[in-house]
Amino acid sequence: xxxxxxxxxxxxxxxxxxxxxxxxxxxxxxxxxxxxxxxxxxxxxxxxxxxxxxxxxxxxxxxxxxxxxxxxxxxxxxxxxxxxxxxxxxxxxxxxxxxxxxxxxxxxxxxxxxxxxxxxxxxxxxxxxxxxxxxxxxxxxxxxxxxxxxxxxxxxxxxxxxxxxxxxxxxxxxxxxxxx
Amino acid sequence: xxxxxxxxxxxxxxxxxxxxxxxxxxxxxxxxxxxxxxxxxxxxxxxxxxxxxxxxxxxxxxxxxxxxxxxxxxxxxxxxxxxxxxxxxxxxxxxxxxxxxxxxxxxxxxxxxxxxxxxxxxxxxxxxxxxxxxxxxxxxxxxxxxxxxxxxxxxxxxxxxxxxxxxxxxxxxxxxxxxxxxxxxxxxxxxxxxxxxxxxxxxxxxxxxxxxxxxxxxxxxxxxxxxxxxxxxxxxxxxxxxxxxxxxxxxxxxxxxxxxxxxxxxxxxxxxxxxxxxxxxxxxxxxxxxxxxxxxxxxxxxxxxxxxxxxxxxxxxxxxxxxxxxxxxxxxxxxxxxxxxxxxxxxxxxxxxxxxxxxxxxxxxxxxxxxxxxxxxxxxxxxxxxxxxxxxxxxxxxxx
Numbered sequence: 001x002x003x004x005x006x007x008x009x010x011x012x013x014x015x016x017x018x019x020x021x022x023x024x025x026x027x028x029x030x031x032x033x034x035x036x037x038x039x040x041x042x043x044x045x046x047x048x049x050x051x052x053x054x055x056x057x058x059x060x061x062x063x064x065x066x067x068x069x070x071x072x073x074x075x076x077x078x079x080x081x082x083x084x085x086x087x088x089x090x091x092x093x094x095x096x097x098x099x100x101x102x103x104x105x106x107x108x109x110x111x112x113x114x115x116x117x118x119x120x121x122x123x124x125x126x127x128x129x130x131x132x133x134x135x136x137x138x139x140x141x142x143x144x145x146x147x148x149x150x151x152x153x154x155x156x157x158x159x160x161x162x163x164x165x166x167x168x169x170x171x172x173x174x175x176x177x178x179x180x
Numbered sequence: 181x182x183x184x185x186x187x188x189x190x191x192x193x194x195x196x197x198x199x200x201x202x203x204x205x206x207x208x209x210x211x212x213x214x215x216x217x218x219x220x221x222x223x224x225x226x227x228x229x230x231x232x233x234x235x236x237x238x239x240x241x242x243x244x245x246x247x248x249x250x251x252x253x254x255x256x257x258x259x260x261x262x263x264x265x266x267x268x269x270x271x272x273x274x275x276x277x278x279x280x281x282x283x284x285x286x287x288x289x290x291x292x293x294x295x296x297x298x299x300x301x302x303x304x305x306x307x308x309x310x311x312x313x314x315x316x317x318x319x320x321x322x323x324x325x326x327x328x329x330x331x332x333x334x335x336x337x338x339x340x341x342x343x344x345x346x347x348x349x350x351x352x353x354x355x356x357x358x359x360x361x362x363x364x365x366x367x368x369x370x371x372x373x374x375x376x377x378x379x380x381x382x383x384x385x386x387x388x389x390x391x392x393x394x395x396x397x398x399x400x401x402x403x404x405x406x407x408x409x410x411x412x413x414x415x416x417x418x419x420x421x422x423x424x425x426x427x428x429x430x431x432x433x434x435x436x437x438x439x440x441x442x443x444x445x446x447x448x449x450x451x452x453x454x455x456x457x458x459x460x461x462x463x464x465x466x467x468x469x470x471x472x473x474x475x476x477x478x479x480x481x482x483x484x485x486x487x488x489x490x491x492x493x494x495x496x497x498x499x500x501x502x503x504x505x506x507x508x509x510x511x512x513x514x515x516x517x518x519x520x521x522x523x524x525x526x527x528x529x530x531x532x533x534x535x536x537x538x539x540x541x542x543x544x545x546x547x548x549x550x551x552x553x554x555x556x557x558x559x560x561x562x563x564x565x566x567x568x569x570x571x572x573x574x575x576x577x578x579x580x
Contacts, residue, residue: 017450035331056452068447076435078444083432088328090428112439161448162434165428171439 014041014058017067019139019154020144022054023177030056054153055080055139070121071140074131077116081106091161093151100147103128186373188235197225197235202247203255207263212238212245224556232336261322262315267353273309274366276359281307281373292386299392303399304372310403317418320350321503324422333530340429343422351418360413367407374400454563497537504539509573513540513547520556546575 004010006026013020020027030037034051041047041058050060075093084090104125107116116122121131132149135141139148194197201220203210221227232238238245247255255261280302287295327342334342359365374397381393438445503520510516517536521528540547548571555566 059448059450068440068450070448072438072447073442079432079435080439087425088428090424090431115439115442133187137461157448157450162431162438163440164434166430166434169433 004029004036010037011040014056015045017058017138018147019152019157020056021152021154023141025057031066037070051155052156055156057154057157067134070119070131071135072158072161073115073119074122075155076162077107077110077112077122078103079162080112081110093155093159097144097150100132100142102150103132183235190238191235195224195226195228198226198228200259203252203259203261206247206252207261208481210246211241212247214243217245219346219444228356256315260318262319264316264323264350265312265351267316267357270309270354271357271366272310273305273312274369275564276305277302277309277366277373278328278369278579281369281376285376290379295389296392299396301388302373303396306400306403309366311408312406313354313410316350316354317413320346320354321413323419327425328421330403332418339431340426342538343425343429343540345552347419347426350412355411355414355419357406358414360408361413367404367411370400370404370407374404375549493529493532495532497535500536501539503543504572505574508545509571511569512556513569513570513572514567515569525560528559530562530565532559533560533565540570540572544575545572547557547572 006029010026010030013026016158020030031051032038034049036048041049045058045059050057068123079089079093081093107122107128110116121127132141132143136143136149138154140154141151142152145147184255198220200210202217204222204355205216217229221229229238231247236248237251239248253369253530280298284295284302287298323342323346327339327346347424357365358367360371361365362368377393377400381390381397382404384390384393454562504510504516507516514537517539518528521532521536539545549566549568553569555568558565559565
């Protein structure tokens with residue numbers, strides 16, 4: 001049986017929890033063989049493969065995955081703090097270059113102190129440095145230097161999550177109001 | 181007595197700071213309250229109320245004042261700060277334009293002067309309509325950009341409320357009015373009119389009316405371009421921009437709700453990394469498969485390999501020492517070493533040559549050499565060695 005080009009790397013990266021980005025040659029191969037890989041991951045690992053226009057990633061049903069939660073907390077805090085400073089956080093995350101020191105400043109002065117201090121990945125500068133390394137390995141951010149980084153299109157997964165979360169909350173509130 | 185226009189303009193220019201503040205108040209509240217007026221005049225230490233009334237800038241409404249429409253429009257224009265018109269207000273032009281057009285068609289062969297007046301009125305209505313659209317677009321752009329830049333740092337809830345307000349009440353309805361794909365839009369009505377006028381400007385009998393039709397036609401073509409441009413601004417710039425603000429605020433609402441209790445919320449199901457360890461559950465079956473595939477019971481014979489010329493050479497010092505001692509005295513040691521090695525091997529390997537040279541340090545021999553004599557070249561497998569001529573003989577022990 002013939003396998004698509006980069007088969008080993010595609011499977012390896014996705015199973016490592018990485019986002020495969022459109023800038024990567026593997027992405028085209030993955031997209032061209034979307035049906036094959038969709039079935040492959042579903043039948044072999046029971047994972048769902050989501051291929052968007054500019055990134056692809058694997059989804060598992062394990063809801064207790066801590067890293068996903070920590071990434072959501074991190075991006076959520078970042079958006080909240082950027083908005084507090086009067087910035088358009090979507091533009092910032094999409095286009096701006098972030099500095100580890102700037103992130104430290106935002107989180108150290110955040111009103112979500114308890115949440116940050118109780119999170120092992122975000123509690124201090126050293127932990128955040130390791131955490132950014134993890135995000136970099138997973139292609140969620142791209143390191144431009146030791147301290148500077150930009151977000152890759154993978155950030156959209158988390159923005160969609162927040163949007164759906166808000167819709168869910170609003171729907172729940174409306175249902176409560178209707179029943180009252 | 182009628183005031184000189186230049187005097188009025190000079191007055192507006194001299195007191196423009198006050199005029200601008202009065203304009204802002206009316207833009208905001210729809211009129212200028214007396215207490216606000218008094219505060220502004222006191223702040224600027226001016227008493228110009230009488231002049232404002234004399235120049236017909238203000239119209240008195242009970243105790244308060246209103247800037248007369250002519251002045252207000254003029255200020256709107258020069259300040260580019262327009263009060264947005266509700267799309268239904270703009271839509272009224274559709275009725276007036278349609279009605280005038282109908283009358284032009286019906287009375288095309290009737291009174292010439294009435295026809296000319298109707299053409300002129302239609303021209304004015306279309307002009308008013310395009311101006312209203314342009315004003316609204318300008319105002320909407322300003323509002324949207326202000327929301328986007330958020331200089332006032334307004335709360336995201338207020339932002340989403342404002343964005344929704346502009347979309348729902350102004351941008352979307354205005355877009356419907358201008359949408360060329362909507363058969364009932366004013367844009368399409370104007371296209372119909374321009375087609376009709378296009379024919380009349382070429383074949384109408386009366387020269388004067390033909391010129392008026394020509395003028396109206398050119399104006400309608402230009403209007404059509406303007407409206408298309410405004411429509412493009414609305415669809416390509418304003419809607420996505422303001423939609424983005426709405427979406428941004430929705431995301432922020434999501435994050436704030438999520439951060440209230442992140443540990444009890446389901447997060448995106450990002451795959452955690454999977455590694456295949458050799459001791460995983462499948463290890464037994466994998467190993468079994470491997471062993472079964474490669475387990476073969478063929479006989480295996482082991483035998484010593486034959487020695488070859490390239491095998492590692494070990495210097496047998498005693499052997500060569502005995503050989504040297506037998507041949508003493510030797511007139512040239514290095515020559516002897518070369519000849520000895522060549523008798524055994526095809527080439528003189530440097531390593532072997534150096535090994536043999538260690539015999540020079542044996543206790544039982546005596547060395548003699550002339551430091552001034554020419555040196556001799558010995559070629560080994562990978563280098564040329566320049567060596568002195570050393571004579572060796574058996575060392576005599578005891579007193580000589």
